[in-house]
Amino acid sequence: MSILGNVQRVLALFAAGATDLSFTEAATLLELPKSSTSHLLNQMVRYGLLDQHSTTRRYRPGALLGQAAHAAYVSSDFDDACREVLERLSARSGLTAYLSTLSGRETVVLQRLNGSFPVQVLSSPGSRRDATGTAMGRALLSRLAGPELAELFGTDGSAPLASPRQSGFARVDELLAGLASVAQARHAMVVDGAMPDIGAIAAAVRNPLDGELRGLCISFVPRLQPGADQIEGWRRLVLEETSALGRRIGDPFWRAAPAVSTTSSITEPTP
Structure with missing residues (x-):
């Protein structure tokens, strides 16, 4: 599956009701290897699609998504x-x-x-x-x-x-x-x-x-x-x-x- 397809799958998890996700939860739900999951989540954080809590390290929808939705x-x-x-x-x-x-x-x-x-x-x-x-x-x-x-x-x-x-x-x-x-x-x-x-x-x-x-x-x-x-x-x-x-x-x-x-x-x- 393409990178955009996997991005869509991550965002769909939040659209379905998840408020935040750990790395392990994301890898399990996406059914992806840990290396692929890590690369995917890191790229989404880099480009503002996800935020990662500095203490819990859990992922949540990024500020860019919120700004786009508001716009x-x-x-x-x-x-x-x-x-x-x-x-x-x-x-x-x-x-x-x-x-x-x-x-x-x-x-x-x-x-x-x-x-x-x-x-x-x-x-x-x-x-x-x-x-x-x-x-x-x-x-x-x-x-x-x-x-x-x-x-x-x-x-x-x-x-x-x-x-x-x-x-x-x-x-x-x-x-x-x-x-x-x-x-x-x-x-x-x-x-x-x-x-x-x-x-x-x-x-x-x-x-x-x-x-x-x-x-x-x-x-x-x-x-x-x-x-x-x-x-x-x-x-x-x-x-x-x-x-x-x-x-x-x-x-x-x-x-x-x-x-x-x-x-x-x-x-x-x-x-």
């Missing part, structure tokens, strides 16, 4: 909270709502909810777009720190961007100035940009525990749907819901933001 729990809880907001955005606006993340210079759709309006803006989960040219992408990019942006776009502000016609920015310094404005406004709105005849409003949250980014967005067709007052209501709706989510998860960016209310500005969708 998985935190990530799941974070995405669950984002999906709750996604549902409210779609229900309250009647529009297509998206949950996305950032992958390099691209946005990736994680989930889409269709609204009640007869005309919907649809991109499938897994779809990717240049982040610089969309409201979702700009909202996500605006949450990156300076070194993170430099890693993506370099440190030469005069450097040209690859697709200025799509992004609306010819150079890196123009993009950075635009992202600073998005960060100050705490949301991005793009109408008839990289996607002609489409409008979108987006904001982003960042998990303070692991730095994961999620963007929330609603999309609309300006020429087919209500005018400036309705769009303003949608803008305030995105800010209200994302701000509440950010405060809930402890995102410092949103904890410092003023509360937003859409009560007087949002028009609920007509079925």
